[in-house]
Amino acid sequence: MRYVVIGAGAVGGAIGGRLAQSGHDVVLVARGAHYEALRRDGLRLLTPDGTHRLPVPVADRPEAVELRPDDVLVLAVKTQDSVAALDAWAPRPVAGGGTAADRLPLVCAQNGVESERLALRRFRRVYAMCVWLPATYLEPGEVIAPCAPCTGALHLGRYPSGADETVRLIAADLEKSHFLAPVVPDVMRWKYAKLLNNVANAVEAVCGPDGGEEAAALVRRAKAEASAVFDAAGIDRASDAEQSAVRAGKMDIRPVAGGAARGGGSSWQSLVRGSGTVEADYLNGEIVLLGRLHGVPTPVNEALRRTANECARERRTPGTVTAAQLTRIVDTS
Numbered sequence: 001m002r003y004v005v006i007g008a009g010a011v012g013g014a015i016g017g018r019l020a021q022s023g024h025d026v027v028l029v030a031r032g033a034h035y036e037a038l039r040r041d042g043l044r045l046l047t048p049d050g051t052h053r054l055p056v057p058v059a060d061r062p063e064a065v066e067l068r069p070d071d072v073l074v075l076a077v078k079t080q081d082s083v084a085a086l087d088a089w090a091p092r093p094v095a096g097g098g099t100a101a102d103r104l105p106l107v108c109a110q111n112g113v114e115s116e117r118l119a120l121r122r123f124r125r126v127y128a129m130c131v132w133l134p135a136t137y138l139e140p141g142e143v144i145a146p147c148a149p150c151t152g153a154l155h156l157g158r159y160p161s162g163a164d165e166t167v168r169l170i171a172a173d174l175e176k177s178h179f180l181a182p183v184v185p186d187v188m189r190w191k192y193a194k195l196l197n198n199v200a201n202a203v204e205a206v207c208g209p210d211g212g213e214e215a216a217a218l219v220r221r222a223k224a225e226a227s228a229v230f231d232a233a234g235i236d237r238a239s240d241a242e243q244s245a246v247r248a249g250k251m252d253i254r255p256v257a258g259g260a261a262r263g264g265g266s267s268w269q270s271l272v273r274g275s276g277t278v279e280a281d282y283l284n285g286e287i288v289l290l291g292r293l294h295g296v297p298t299p300v301n302e303a304l305r306r307t308a309n310e311c312a313r314e315r316r317t318p319g320t321v322t323a324a325q326l327t328r329i330v331d332t333s
Contacts, residue, residue: 001169004065005029005074006085008038008058010135010269011109012076013143015179017045018151020056022177027065028058035060037141044141047178048148048254067094072170073106075115078270079282082115090122105166108159111198111266112282113191116159127167130155130190132243134253136262138272146262147251153180155246157187180250192237196226198283202304205267205278206311206326208319215323218330221300226287232294264318267308274315280308303333 001024005016008028020026020043030038035058042055059065071094077085090101100106101123108115109129119126133152136144145151154174156167163183174181184190199222207215230237253262263269270278284305291298307329311321321329 001025001173002027002068002071003074003173004067004071005076006089007075007077007081008034008043009076010137010143010266011131011133012074013043013045013137014133014135014145014151015074015076015109015154015174016056017043017052017054017143018145018177018179019173020054021045021052022173024173024177026056028056029060029062029065030058031060033140034137041141043143046142046144046256046258046260047151048146048256051257062088062092065092067092067100067104069094069096069103071100071104072166073100073104074109075106075119076109078266078277078279079110079112079115080277080279082110082118086119086122105170107156107170109154111194111201111279112286113188113195114282114286116188120159125166126159127170128157128159128187128191130187130194132194132247132251134262136269138263138269144256144260144262146253146256148254149178150180150250151178153182153247153251155182155184155187155190157184160188161186180246182246186236189236190238190243192230192235193239193243195283195286196223196230196237198279199223199226199287199301199304201265201267202278202280202284202308203323203326204264205271205308205318206304206321207323209264209268211323214327218300218304218323218327221330222284222287222304225291225296225298225300229287229290229294229296229298232296233290235290268318271311271316271318276312276315278308278312280305280312284308299333300330303330306333
């Protein structure tokens with residue numbers, strides 16, 4: 001199989017880079033300065049086992065990739081960019097006839113739970129991936145992946161549920177490429193567990209990674225709302241114990257070559273890069289949506305969603321709003 005990784009940032013770059021390093025056929029899809037750096041110099045992947053220069057083929061648009069029947073599309077853009085990416089790739093012709101939407105599997109390697117729904121409107125075969133992969137993309141052409149001995153834990157399954165031979169083959173390739181890749185029949189149960197943790201992303205993005213006890217208190221309040229919403233909606237999720245058992249002793253954050261630091265999570269990185277958008281609508285916003293559907297108030301997540309979006313639109317860097325200020329915003333909303 002060949003992996004076409006749509007969105008070669010922190011997650012896509014780490015997955016595509018490790019697959020390519022292990023001898024698998026990979027194409028990275030990127031934009032702007034990142035594309036130019038990848039095309040010119042290859043991917044620079046920094047890990048605890050060294051700095052790897054990987055000359056992975058790269059494209060900047062769907063038309064630059066001639067799709068093959070053995071391709072697997074890996075969607076690794078932020079959820080706010082999913083519709084544009086899906087609409088661009090779904091109608092692409094595949095060698096031998098048909099379109100990507102009809103013939104190729106698509107794996108959603110993203111936070112949140114919305115992209116799978118968006119993908120299934122367009123693609124016949126959709127797979128979900130729960131991504132536990134600490135990685136950083138701040139500089140064009142470079143991805144930092146500090147976990148070892150495994151780079152990440154990537155639970156996989158057919159969407160909305162089940163498993164098949166395709167997902168088992170994908171998992172086998174990932175297992176040979178420095179990843180844990182359990183195939184599970186209830187993959188969304190794992191993605192909802194990840195979503196519960198991702199409601200903290202907005203706090204980290206707005207206040208910075210070192211927001212102190214006030215930031216931690218906001219995170220606890222946001223998680224409590226999310227748990228109440230899940231319970232009201234009857235949504236099951238993997239327990240903390242289940243998640244820890246998968247990663248125990250297999251994913252430790254370690255120093256990487258050159259002393260490069262990981263920094264914060266995905267939303268924090270979006271603000272540092274000044275991308276202008278952030279995932280909050282599909283993380284905190286998912287909690288707000290479910291709360292409205294099931295009659296559960298979610299004022300904390302609504303305030304976090306709104307504030308994170310404002311910071312992204314105004315190109316504000318992490319830490320420009322303190323935890324005390326954010327708490328006041330939440331409490332007066």
